[in-house]
Amino acid sequence: MLLIRIDRQAQLPNNAELLDSAKVPELNVDLTKVSGDRFSGLSQEKSILERKLYFSQKDFPAPTPSDPKATRTEFYITVEPNQPKVYDPNFKTPDITVSEGTTEDWIVENRAPEVHAFHIHQIHFLVLNSPESSDIGMLRDTINVPVGTRVKLRMDFRGVGKDKNTSIAGTFVYHCHILEHEDNGMMAPIEVKSLGAKVSSSDQVRIITPEPPEMNTD
């Protein structure tokens, strides 16, 4: 199985948490030449659903004796038509539920006054559109979304590869890759429902985790 991890995060303003992955050499993938792995043919897949997500944030007064004008900021990543809320680690219901075996197109907008970076665990996406033209056509798990712009991503929930030894079923998170934002609410859970019948009991099912060891919640 070929695992492709592509990170281009050096341009992030707050990259203290990203030093390790920033050293990962960039990998340019010719999609037409990728075959026999779980990313094969993603550009030709038909998206079953388009979702719109957006980054936003809100400041609240948080005066202290030394700084009566101090504020704190809540950060949100929201899927329409939900209302913005900070991440609840004790969530009962995931914000998004998808079926393994599908692909979806997600538009991620930045409606906040600063840059945010969309990052998802467990899967990768194909960048269909981005204000950064060099992002387009790349397989990524992280992408910068500059202020007032949007990206369009083909999310690869196909999971079970042709060799049927991989599965991405389960619950995991997507979040802003800037640590301060993620820690202050900009994260949400997604559940990938198992393909079930398509994976027989004789198949060896293994959860793959494309995340390298990183600091903090990643």
Ligand SMILES: [Cu+2]
């Ligand atoms: Cu952010």
